Amino acid sequence: MNVFKFGGASVKDANAVRNVSHILSLFPKDQLIVVVSAMGKTTNAMEEIVDSLWKRNEKRYMELIEDRYQFHQLIVAELFPEKHYFIYQQMDELFESLKNRYYLPISDNYNFEYDQIVSLGEVLSTMIVEAFMREEGHLTTWVDCRKIIRTNHDYREAEVDWAKTEALVNERLLPLFKEKRIAITQGFIGHTSEGFTTTLGREGSDFTAGILAYCTNAKGVTIWKDVPGMLNADPKWFDDTIKLQKISFKEAIELAYYGASVIHPKTIKPLQNKGIPLYVKSFIEPNAEGTAIQESMDFDHLVPSFIFKMDQVLMSFTPKDFSFIVEENLGDIFQQLAFYGVKINLMQNSALSFSILFDRSKTDPMKLVEKFKDQYTVRYNEGVELVTIRHYDQATIDRVTIDKEILLEQRTRQTIRMVMKNK
16 A cells, blocks of 8 residues: 655646656556646636635635636546536536525634635545546545544644544445556545534645545555755755655754745654655656655765755843843733744844844734833844754855855754845
8 A cells, every 4th residue: 555645836727737647657566546636727716716715705716616607617627628527516416506505604713714715626626637537447436534534623623633643444446446556636625523524724635634544554655746855955945955765754844934935844744653664756747756755864974964044033121120031021922922923033142132043024023122122122124034953064064155244043963044144
């Protein structure tokens, strides 16, 4: 048993869906669980539909649904030129139900409504992909993950009930492989004990692949992306990137913690617990080697990795009564930062001050200045950047600090983090 995950870019149009069929044909003897995301930018579009429902904007709601219908209709028409295919009826029924939802009573819980609607993007994509795979001759079956992955009631950030999910996988999923070779199911979604749909948060589709691999003791998980594998830096900020051939679970979690756009730690952890390797491969060049994430740490130090966070704010707090920064001050500051939803990317304290770094795009620094001005002297620098280097040496430090002034620096044996601005 292997688990494959295809994201939105890998099923964004008809040609992309055909490419999925080609990739599956490269594994003719494997039993596969194929996890599929919503097509293209459908998740963002479905979020707009939820928003228009919540604001009771019927005209906008219907326009957005029609836009998604036409988007999927074009893909289906290219894959299935004759209207007699059952997928047309399935799609029409789903969109009609979504339109009618506007006239039903809605919950006073926004996140509940979000999960019931946004999850339909994954349902749609898997219906289309599975129908086409079957048409191409693959021995596939469609699996509703809303009946497999059991969660609690934390809509939009649901937590998995691992014991119940494992039982449902054994009861409802694994028996399907007696007659079929490929099960196609949705990423990102689960269900409560009452049967209400939940979603698993950002990177939820990758997490679904990890959950199903854990519950089936899969040989491996492969995430198919539009890159050759995991790179040691974002090409947007760094020239001459290098593909990481092999890294450990621990290294992948560390990179994700520092902000690298790699696999989310919640995806990696269940795989690490059972020693199931994770592969990141290119759906453009499916025969290329890609990156392997596995147990051994022997390869982690071979290539330095660079993580860049731009448009940061470095803010410092100093008590106005000339006292030292003590636990009481820190507790007060953290409580207020949590209230404003500030995500701290780095922090450091001295005897007299406490400094934090955060994304300018997510938090207005003037709001924090206003909040803390009575008790603290608050200073900040905008337009700074945070560079994290894993497995650094002096040459890598010199490379990223040209024409930069270092405002703050933190080092461990393996990691250096520098807050910098242009000179």
